[in-house]
Amino acid sequence: MATLTINGNKVEFEPGTTVLQLAIDTGLEIPHYCYHQSMSAPANCRICLAEIWQPNPRNDGKLESLGKLVPTCSTPAADGMIVYTDSPKAIANQKSVMELLLINHPVDCPVCDQAGECHLQDYSYQYGRGQSRFQEDKNKQPKKDLGPNVLLYSDRCIMCTRCVRFTREVTGTAELMVEGRGSQNQIDVFPGLALDNELSANVIDLCPVGALLDKDFLFQQRVWFLKKTPSIDGITASGDNIYVEHNEGTIYRVKPRRNDEINQWWITDELRYGWKFVHAEDRYVMPSVLGEDPFEINQAREAWSIGMTETNRIASAAVEGGETFAVLVSPMLSCEDAYHLARWALRIDPGAIFGVGPVPVHGESKTFPGGYTICNEKAPNARGVRRVLTALCGSAPLEFDEFTSAVEGSVGCVLTTGNYPSSWVSDRFAAAVGSTPLVMIDTLPNQLSERASVILPSSTWLEKSGTFENVSGRLQSFNRAITPIDFCKNESQIALELIALLDGVSPAIFDPAKTRSEMASVSGLASLAEAEQPVETAALAESDLELVDF
Template sequence: MPQITIDGKLCEFEGKKTILDVALDNGIEIPHYCYHPGMSVVASCRICMAEVEAPNPRNDNKLEMIPKLMPTCQTPAGEGQVVHTNSPKSVANQKSVMEFLLINHPLDCPVCDQAGECYLQDYSYKYGRSESRFDESKIKQPKKDIGEHVLLYSDRCIMCTRCVRFTKEVSGTSEIGIFGRGSSEQIDVFPGKPLDNELSGNVVDICPVGALLDKDFLMSMRVWNLEKAPSIDGITASGDNISIEYNEDRVYRVKPRTNMDINKWWTSDEIRFGWKFVHSEERHRSPQVKTEGESKEQDWNQAYEAVQAGLTGVLESRGSGSLAVMVSPMLSCEDAYLLGKLVIGLDSEAVIGVGPVPTSGQDKTFPGGYTITAEKCPNARGVRRALGQLTESVLDYNQFLAAIEDERTAAVILSGNYPSAWVTPDLAKAINGKFSVLIDTLPNSITENVNVLLPGATFVEKSGTFENHQNRLQSFDQAIKPIEFARTEGQISLDLIAKFGLGEPKRFDAHQTRIEMGDAFVTDVHHPSAESRKVSDMHLVQL
């Protein structure tokens, strides 16, 4: 395997790599702004330049210093090279680039959303000067609203062109360009053509400074107060690796986590901004039981007793095969398994089906390889797989509807947890006159009609496993606690299992549930890395 030496460290590499790639693979920091592994190399910011010694084949392969500093993001790594990023010449370049970039920068870190995760700020500490020698007036650039989700603060821009290359190479929409020349050069969109593509939020992530800002997150929270939980897209079947960023049980933003097998560095706006239902005012917050035709709030014990009385009554009077459960594809594998286990424990001939699988249009793949899936639920395959551990007969939604129309079915447990309306008129009709229990998060057309309503938890409020459209099983962590008195579907199932005397009372544990579910859920599940969970050491102070 070829080797190069970077700042005294011997680094091995395979295939065609640049010096910067080899350095990053080996944990060596070389400062860079314009380089991004997901886009073409332009070598324009010049801060990654370093002195390089290379073997000269015309001189017995003796090491010779290349006379100019070399851009490490563009220079191929070659056997025997010796790279100096901390030599006086390289350091002088780093300082000069920093000084140049800061000439017109407004230095408004105290009011900038990027502060705390800004490359310009970080590199100023590490590679910059402590004082500016520039005493002319700074050029003022405008602030612009360039799209549905993104604001542009031009005077913070360092012209790295990452955003320009993203819209050209990854989204393929080319809305952003460079306008003007020299010191009046600026990033902008074309007149009448805003930044309007399904991946637009990614330009905020890749902007190394605070020039492109997320309107949704604008001045809502300092980034050092945010904690991060590794999660998986809970809205579509993409399986995108995401990070839920939250503080004090409130989600502030969702960002992609890099996974080269799934979403690479990106995620769609649908996933990035689609979590708002988590904090909806309309969320079910406590159980409700229907008594004398009216739904009334009850505590969990009373609600469980109502479920027990209703289901026991049906099973005693109608016997085996009178119970049905619809397991939502919004649930995790663990939730689905425990709900199925409860129902089969009560009625071994129960009808078991998967809830409606929402779709919208066709899968859409962008020039950069990112795909938006048409399927708008995270776990249709995983729910089937989990229920398949318990029974061979798992019906799809239409088969389930047909099965429960049969008079034999006298009690139905339904799970929802969809971010938008999901109840079809057929379902409302089919459950009419049956004892019904609904575990859900948001109101819908049957909420008022069911006998017992149990408030469930959204994907950010629980841990579990989803199986994406490529049949990849991925686990995710809980970010925030369930809202008020809501409980996860897994916990509700465990509570009812204990209530019916089918098992001991237990706290939900995703890992233990996976072990119970069988080998595939132990060996085939991809887990997030330990570093993807970040706990803030600064706590929010409420003034």
């Protein structure tokens, strides 16, 4: 295999890669700004330059210097190459580049959102000269509103052009351009255009400095306070990999997590900002029982106890009266939730009717020139819910319309689950439920709330662990990012407590890993044992094993 040496480290490689990419792949650091693996390499920032020696076949393979410093981001790796980014010449270049980039930079780190995750800060510390020799006045450049999600602070821009290339090569929308010349260079939108495409906010992550800012996150939190939990898209069926960034039980932002086979480096703005319902003011946070006064904060334990007892009583009474129990399992729930809910419902009524909640589909899926696809199915786990219910019940669950028809017929009790980002109940379904005894396990109010006998507040996907099956059948597990809001519980835990109540025993604590191995022993669910796990799983999984008890 071909080898080359970077700063004394011998590295093997397959031909077709560049020196910088090889360094990145092998964990060797070469500073870079303009280069991003997903796009073309313009080699314009010049900080990655290296002194390179290479065997010359026309001179008996003797090592010869390439003469001047060359950009590692656009130089193909070649067998026998010797690369120095720590030679005196290379270091002098790094210091010069940093000095040039900082000449007109306002150095306003104390008020910059990027502080703490800024490549200009980091490289200034690692490769800069530590002080400025610039005595003249700095150029002042304007702040610009580029579109619905993105602000540009032009005087922080280092003109790497990553953002411009993103709109040309990845989205194909080409809203951004470089305007002006020399030190007056600025990024701007073309006249009459806004940076307003479905992936627009990815430029914020791409920007190596604090020039492109997220309007939604602006001045919300210093990044060093944020904890990062790896998770999965819980809004659509894409299965996009994400990081959820949070502090003290509050979500502050969602960012893409690289997965070359699913979402590459990107997520949609829909997913990036679609988690807001987690902290919605009108969220259910306390159980409620029809006919009972609203429970106070100090009555949470009692509220859950009454709500659970009443749920089992209503459902059992219907079955004892010779009627059927109808259970609607939302495609927003995890496979684990579907499994425990179905186990509980089958205990109440072995002949229970199961349906899958509505699966919203918005137009067609759309693939961008860069290969990223926006999924038109706006629920994360319809396939997983169908898979689990089919395995447990021996036949496929009813789709929402069929389930509505079944409820229109005659059932003795309806249990609905939701967890959608907004109200999901259709007029037809509301009419079908009519005055049938109804239990809701949900997050947000809907038009059935007033008539529900019991409402149990459930946790969103960011407050629990579980597994989703995406649009291409890929099973991916995710970890809980924050503890459940107020007095909410995840659907798995609710089902486990309902089962324990039937058995007159103490409830088990929901253990996602144990549930997956339990499920895997059910015919048709063996693949759940092989669900892909998020990277940093161990420490976070621990947090799921606390019993939510008030």
